[in-house]
Structure formats: C-alpha cells, structure tokens
Amino acid sequence: MTVESMSKPAERVSIEIEITGESPRDAWLIVPRPFDHWGQRFTGFETTGIDQMREIGALNSRCRAYLLKPSGATPPRLRYHFERTQTAAPDWVWEVQRNRFTNAAPDLVETAAHLASGAMTQRQALRRLIDNAAGIFAYDHPEEDFNEGHDAVPMLCGTTKGSCVDINTYLLASALSLGIKGQYIAGYWFHPHKTATLGMHCWLAFEPDGELVFWDLAHGLKWAQSLGAKVEEGLNPAGGRRLAMSCGRGLRFATPHGEVQISHFSEPVWIGPQGRLPRPDLNIRIEERQVEPA
Numbered sequence: 001m002t003v004e005s006m007s008k009p010a011e012r013v014s015i016e017i018e019i020t021g022e023s024p025r026d027a028w029l030i031v032p033r034p035f036d037h038w039g040q041r042f043t044g045f046e047t048t049g050i051d052q053m054r055e056i057g058a059l060n061s062r063c064r065a066y067l068l069k070p071s072g073a074t075p076p077r078l079r080y081h082f083e084r085t086q087t088a089a090p091d092w093v094w095e096v097q098r099n100r101f102t103n104a105a106p107d108l109v110e111t112a113a114h115l116a117s118g119a120m121t122q123r124q125a126l127r128r129l130i131d132n133a134a135g136i137f138a139y140d141h142p143e144e145d146f147n148e149g150h151d152a153v154p155m156l157c158g159t160t161k162g163s164c165v166d167i168n169t170y171l172l173a174s175a176l177s178l179g180i181k182g183q184y185i186a187g188y189w190f191h192p193h194k195t196a197t198l199g200m201h202c203w204l205a206f207e208p209d210g211e212l213v214f215w216d217l218a219h220g221l222k223w224a225q226s227l228g229a230k231v232e233e234g235l236n237p238a239g240g241r242r243l244a245m246s247c248g249r250g251l252r253f254a255t256p257h258g259e260v261q262i263s264h265f266s267e268p269v270w271i272g273p274q275g276r277l278p279r280p281d282l283n284i285r286i287e288e289r290q291v292e293p294a
Helices: 003-007 106-116 122-136 164-177 217-227
Strands: 010-020 028-033 040-048 050-057 064-070 077-084 137-139 160-162 182-190 201-206 213-215 241-247 251-255 258-262 269-272 281-291
Touching: 010 241, 028 050, 028 251, 040 050, 050 251, 064 251, 106 122, 106 164, 122 137, 122 164, 122 213, 122 217, 137 164, 137 217, 160 164, 164 182, 164 201, 164 217, 182 281, 201 217, 201 241, 241 281, 258 269
Parallel strands: 137 160
Antiparallel strands: 010 077, 010 281, 028 064, 028 269, 040 077, 050 064, 182 201, 182 241, 201 213, 251 258
16 A cells, blocks of 8 residues: 555445334344445444344355344334445455356357357457347336246347346356356445435446456446447446445345345345245435545
C-alpha cells in the first residue's frame, strides 16, 4: 500500500433490511453472510427483533449464512456493514455448484461450441456468447424463469423476455460448457440517485485466459433499450452502487426445518415447519460515508 492510498478516506457502506409484516409462526430466517467480493470487504452484522442467531455453512459451497429466530415482538431488522477496498475475492469463489442452474443442456452445449468455433481466445469466445444472448433476450421481469421445469439450462432462440437471473443463468451455463471460468454473484444494486432498492440483483464474474472481467448484460440491455447505450463489458452502465451477498447457484443449507435450496441468495428467506415460505416484504436501504484515516 502506498502512502498516497493510505491517506485517502475509507468508504464505509451499510445495507439495512427491514422485514415487514408478521413473522410466520415457528419460522426461522436464513440470510447470507456476505463474502469478500472484489473491492468489497464484509466488516459486520447487526440485528434487532431477533432472539437467536447462529452462523452456518452451505452444504455445497464455502458460502456461509446466518440462521435467525425472530423474537416476534418487533419486525426483524438486519444491518450489514462493508468497506470498499482493493482486496480480491478468495479463490474458492470460483467453485461452481453443478445443478440445473449451471449445467447446459446438450443443445445449448452444441450451440455454445458452434458460436466459439474459430475464436482465438476465451475472451473472444465469451464475447460471442454475450452478443448471441444480447440478440435473444429483451430485458424484462417475466412471472416465470425461462428454465423453470428443466433439469438443465435449455437453448433459446428467437426473442425471450428475461430478468437478470434469466440472462445470467443462460450466459453462465454457456460459458462453463466451454471451460471458461465463471461465477454468478447475487447481491443488491442501488440507482445512483436513490438510497432504496426493491430487491436483489445479480451479475457475472469471469476469468477468460486468466484475466478477471465482469459482465452485467441485463443492465446493459436495459440501458441500451432506454438510452441507446452500447452493450459493453463491465458493471454499472448507468452508474449506481452494488454490493455482493453470495456467489454460486442452488446453495443448500441445513436448517431446523430441514434442508433448503436457494437458487440465488441475497434476500432473507423464511423457513417454516413445512419448508420454504413465500418471499417476505422487504425495505432495503443503503447508507454510505467517508471515514478519514487516523
């Protein structure tokens, strides 16, 4: 670290999540324990309205979570603390869960191989996959995921309405089928002029030819549709701030009410005696501040 970098103020970021409505009877909350993403370090976690808390690990990943038992007296409130840093993510972030969210169906494997044919580098092959997906998906929020009911990620043709989850599922499975190192990141994105968000967002990290690159094609398509912007590599085509909460797909956890699988893990999940319960209503806000070095 240079003297110049040491003199710069540190950026501290907090996310507060209020879970509104009545807590389901005998239910537990499972919430992610954030990992250290590139440029982000998790520094602390606080709760109110919680009687019991313990940290648990995923059964198929090195991601971790907090298991919380609400008191019932007040709505549960969670507060995550982060610091913006130059730190890289740990190597285990690249470990992929092989399941219906990451395995490409045979026709998609064939299509990805055809698109990559003749590419001189993995990065060039990845860009061909991106351009193909950009021509297939129109950014939207359909009621059902495009791969619902499939045991692997299917090939698509024509135009398909897709959310960030849909688009990144398709891209990641395609890239992994070519042996390109990649991972799905679930977290939150906040508009540059707002301090609240309605829910989760996701993006992709890749290491084609050993070089780290990020893609948020969903936001690229969204802003291209509204502003005529070009779809380019990287994050935040419209600005804003994002924080990562977990990595991987179909994370599995053991809870007091049995095992649960969470396809993309950023928001709190209720687990009752009969299994997973409907998504709770959430108020999600971000707070940022600069801290001068001592």
